[in-house]
Amino acid sequence: MNSPVSPPSPYSSAIGKSNVETHTLSVLVDNEPGVLARVVGLFSGRGYNIESLTVAEVAHGEHLSRITIVTSGTPEAIEQIGHQLDRLVPVHTVTDLTLAGRAIERELALVKVRGKGENRVEALRLADAFRAKVIDATTESFVLELTGATRKIDDFVELMRGIGLVEVARTGIAAIRRGPEPT
Amino acid sequence: MSETMTGAEMIIRALQDQGVEHIFGYPGGAVLPIYDAIFQQDKVKHILVRHEQGAVHAAEGYARSTGKVGCVLVTSGPGATNAVTGLTDALLDSIPVIVFTGQVPTYLIGSDAFQECDTVGITRHCTKHNYLVKRIEDLPRVLHEAFYVAANGRPGPVVIDVPKDVQFAKGKYSRPTNAEHKTYHPKVDGDLAQIERAVDLMMKAKRPIFYTGGGVINAGPAASAALRELVRMTGFPITSTLMGLGAYPASDPQWLGMLGMHGTYEANNAMHDCDLMIAIGSRFDDRITGRLDAFSPGSKKIHIDIDPSSINKNVMVDLGIIGDCAHVLEDMVRLWRSGAHKADEKALAAWWKQIDQWRARKSLAFRPSKETIKPQHAVQRLYELTKNRDTYITTEVGQHQMWAAQHYHFEEPNRWMTSGGLGTMGYGLPAAIGVQLAHPKALVVDIAGEASILMNIQEMSTAVQHRLPVKIFILNNEYMGMVRQWQELLHGGRYSHSYSESLPDFVKLAEAYGAVGMRCSDPAELDAAIIKMIETPAPVIFDCVVDKAENCFPMIPSGKAHNEMILADMDDDIGSVIDSKGKMLV
Ligand SMILES: Cc1ncc(C[n+]2csc(CCOP(=O)(O)OP(=O)(O)O)c2C)c(N)n1
Ligand SMILES: [Mg+2]
Numbered sequence: 001m002n003s004p005v006s007p008p009s010p011y012s013s014a015i016g017k018s019n020v021e022t023h024t025l026s027v028l029v030d031n032e033p034g035v036l037a038r039v040v041g042l043f044s045g046r047g048y049n050i051e052s053l054t055v056a057e058v059a060h061g062e063h064l065s066r067i068t069i070v071t072s073g074t075p076e077a078i079e080q081i082g083h084q085l086d087r088l089v090p091v092h093t094v095t096d097l098t099l100a101g102r103a104i105e106r107e108l109a110l111v112k113v114r115g116k117g118e119n120r121v122e123a124l125r126l127a128d129a130f131r132a133k134v135i136d137a138t139t140e141s142f143v144l145e146l147t148g149a150t151r152k153i154d155d156f157v158e159l160m161r162g163i164g165l166v167e168v169a170r171t172g173i174a175a176i177r178r179g180p181e182p183t
Numbered sequence: 184m185s186e187t188m189t190g191a192e193m194i195i196r197a198l199q200d201q202g203v204e205h206i207f208g209y210p211g212g213a214v215l216p217i218y219d220a221i222f223q224q225d226k227v228k229h230i231l232v233r234h235e236q237g238a239v240h241a242a243e244g245y246a247r248s249t250g251k252v253g254c255v256l257v258t259s260g261p262g263a264t265n266a267v268t269g270l271t272d273a274l275l276d277s278i279p280v281i282v283f284t285g286q287v288p289t290y291l292i293g294s295d296a297f298q299e300c301d302t303v304g305i306t307r308h309c310t311k312h313n314y315l316v317k318r319i320e321d322l323p324r325v326l327h328e329a330f331y332v333a334a335n336g337r338p339g340p341v342v343i344d345v346p347k348d349v350q351f352a353k354g355k356y357s358r359p360t361n362a363e364h365k366t367y368h369p370k371v372d373g374d375l376a377q378i379e380r381a382v383d384l385m386m387k388a389k390r391p392i393f394y395t396g397g398g399v400i401n402a403g404p405a406a407s408a409a410l411r412e413l414v415r416m417t418g419f420p421i422t423s424t425l426m427g428l429g430a431y432p433a434s435d436p437q438w439l440g441m442l443g444m445h446g447t448y449e450a451n452n453a454m455h456d457c458d459l460m461i462a463i464g465s466r467f468d469d470r471i472t473g474r475l476d477a478f479s480p481g482s483k484k485i486h487i488d489i490d491p492s493s494i495n496k497n498v499m500v501d502l503g504i505i506g507d508c509a510h511v512l513e514d515m516v517r518l519w520r521s522g523a524h525k526a527d528e529k530a531l532a533a534w535w536k537q538i539d540q541w542r543a544r545k546s547l548a549f550r551p552s553k554e555t556i557k558p559q560h561a562v563q564r565l566y567e568l569t570k571n572r573d574t575y576i577t578t579e580v581g582q583h584q585m586w587a588a589q590h591y592h593f594e595e596p597n598r599w600m601t602s603g604g605l606g607t608m609g610y611g612l613p614a615a616i617g618v619q620l621a622h623p624k625a626l627v628v629d630i631a632g633e634a635s636i637l638m639n640i641q642e643m644s645t646a647v648q649h650r651l652p653v654k655i656f657i658l659n660n661e662y663m664g665m666v667r668q669w670q671e672l673l674h675g676g677r678y679s680h681s682y683s684e685s686l687p688d689f690v691k692l693a694e695a696y697g698a699v700g701m702r703c704s705d706p707a708e709l710d711a712a713i714i715k716m717i718e719t720p721a722p723v724i725f726d727c728v729v730d731k732a733e734n735c736f737p738m739i740p741s742g743k744a745h746n747e748m749i750l751a752d753m754d755d756d757i758g759s760v761i762d763s764k765g766k767m768l769v
Contacts, residue, residue: 030366033315034303045308076495083492089312089332089367 022072023098024175026183030090031065038088048081052172068175095183097175105175109153114141115164122163130156185355191216193356197326198227203254207238211258213285216350233641235262237613239269242280244617247600252333253280260298270340271309275604279338281329288348289317302344311339319354327359336369337490373506381485382518388459389530391419397426398464400596402508407596409512417526422450424465426603433592443471444739445585448546455745462486464508467497477744487511546737547589556706558658558729562590568713573625575618579611579635582664582735587630609638619651633659634683643696646722655724660731668734673766693724704728741768
């Protein structure tokens with residue numbers, strides 16, 4: 001009677017940390033005071049990860065804001081995060097864009113590099129290759145503006161490291177579904 | 184037609200329009216305008232408590248015994264922070280309450296003004312929703328919305344923080360409407376195709392069990408009625424959580440008793456060995472599941488809940504049905520009856536035979552005594568002597584709470600008020616006050632521990648002031664018994680700070696409050712004393728002196744599975760039952 005059963009349990013995946021995935025959630029909320037605190041508090045209170053979070057009003061007249069969150073966890077944990085978000089009173093809809101597929105994700109980065117001579121030329125060459133724009137320049141520095149998927153920005157920043165990267169500011173991800181349907 | 188009035192008047196008017204008859208509260212500078220509005224009307228009656236925590240528990244007791252929303256009014260700063268434990272309690276047990284908090288005037292917010300605190304910030308994590316109303320124009324909408332949010336979907340506590348200048352400001356009041364809420368639309372009807380699948384699984388099951396919880400109580404009397412019908416039609420066994428007691432009558436032969444950490448042997452073993460589990464309004468809490476990876480390993484699981492986040496949260500299920508328990512249960516009853524649905528009688532007979540063998544183990548038995556009152560015996564006598572009356576039971580937290588759940592038997596929902604999720608010592612007395620207020624003629628008993636009762640003992644004044652004849656039945660073992668039991672089990676019997684030192688004389692204490700005090704320590708005198716308590720038309724503190732060393736069994740030790748229970752008659756070596764992993768758990 002005392003043999004603890006260890007079957008291929010259907011919920012062992014919920015306990016184990018094996019299959020961690022990264023998902024992008026798009027959350028449409030009523031733009032009322034405290035709504036961001038509610039969302040962020042939910043993540044910290046329940047021990048979920050936030051890899052990136054952006055928020056801005058998207059329909060001024062209707063007081064709607066879109067919060068885009070990149071999070072990671074097991075598929076079960078991410079499903080749970082979706083339900084937990086959905087149950088917050090000011091939340092209209094929660095869409096898992098990763099599950100829905102066919103989503104566009106973009107981030108904007110401002111990248112400051114400092115250097116002289118060959119490094120300066122190289123910075124501009126790379127900026128050109130990545131289609132980054134120079135938006136500020138001094139004799140010893142550039143600020144470059146770049147939009148793209150997170151990976152592309154990561155790659156760009158990595159390259160700049162070797163040639164005088166000073167600092168980076170990134171917006172986090174804005175995401176939307178492709179095609180005619182709303183997110 | 185909208186009338187012009189002050190914010191404070193709007194609050195009271197909204198209470199009236201929402202059918203609120205009682206509000207529990209405690210005044211202070213930041214709510215004086217609301218108290219003034221209360222003074223000038225007599226439809227909403229104010230019950231002065233002695234501590235804001237007590238106000239929230241009283242509102243919970245009121246809500247749980249009536250199905251209505253409980254209401255509370257407290258001042259800013261310390262008034263609001265004192266309410267936090269009650270709010271958290273209501274959140275974990277899904278109890279609909281609304282707490283109005285005063286706030287410093289809007290122009291002082293953020294200046295660390297006297298008795299200012301960030302009430303919406305502090306209560307964001309312990310409410311279902313909260314509001315800070317900075318404009319009088321928003322107040323009527325927020326007031327009515329709060330009632331909707333507190334009571335609909337999975338119920339819960341709501342805070343409305345109203346700055347003092349908004350209480351004084353004049354604006355146009357509007358009455359409640361049926362307008363849809365902008366964002367919050369809980370799904371109440373279950374998906375019919377899924378309900379059909381569920382009924383199909385039930386028909387094929389060989390070892391089925393119903394596992395029900397507080398959600399059935401929250402879904403109202405219709406849910407309990409439908410549950411009873413379904414259980415009887417199917418012939419399946421049923422168990423329930425601490426929160427769900429009363430939804431199904433304990434006197435019925437299909438009732439297996441409570442499950443979980445201190446549940447019966449038959450309920451836990453049936454959960455472990457079943458091939459189909461039908462979870463209804465229950466949430467697979469750790470007190471229920473025990474060791475998660477050995478929880479009912481061979482069963483298919485159906486889970487019915489109004490809160491989508493409850494499904495697949497702790498345990499992955501095979502079929503989740505989102506909806507109000509009452510609606511889904513009624514659909515199931517209808518489907519079962521209409522189709523040629525029949526349970527697998529032969530398999531069911533074998534299943535019941537197995538269950539009867541577990542039952543024969545008599546896991547709630549205890550060694551009787553002629554010298555000392557056994558706490559279980561005290562609850563049994565209380566049950567026998569009160570069961571034919573209109574009785575409501577509340578409890579504090581500890582061993583006495585578990586003995587109450589095991590030995591007091593409930594036939595109806597809404598008769599049992601206990602702090603299940605948060606386990607709040609000090610819950611029972613204020614909750615009893617709330618229950619008694621809602622049911623003035625009923626017998627309301629708080630089954631208490633001598634340690635817990637001291638946590639909100641000040642509410643004796645409330646009971647006396649408002650002539651609420653609640654009975655406090657203390658199982659006095661001179662220990663924080665549940666703590667002592669765990670120290671015995673897990674910490675080598677080193678009883679660190681769990682002895683109830685310097686207890687007051689409870690009889691004199693009752694008298695000091697203007698109530699009646701009684702004491703009993705002789706099993707032979709117990710019945711007469713209980714009868715005397717019942718017949719006393721005033722609040723009573725009954726100091727029932729019980730066996731100090733009694734442990735609460737059966738028990739699933741932390742970190743163990745349902746089929747690894749310890750029973751009372753095998754407690755010789757309980758110190759070695761729990762391994763180091765189990766010790767980490769609470
Ligand atoms: C507010 C609060 N503090 C601490 C605890 C931890 N705790 C759980 S049971 C218990 C002992 C309760 O003692 P008593 O009221 O005498 O009940 P008994 O177990 O002896 O029946 C304690 C301290 C709690 N549940 N609530
Ligand atoms: Mg005690």
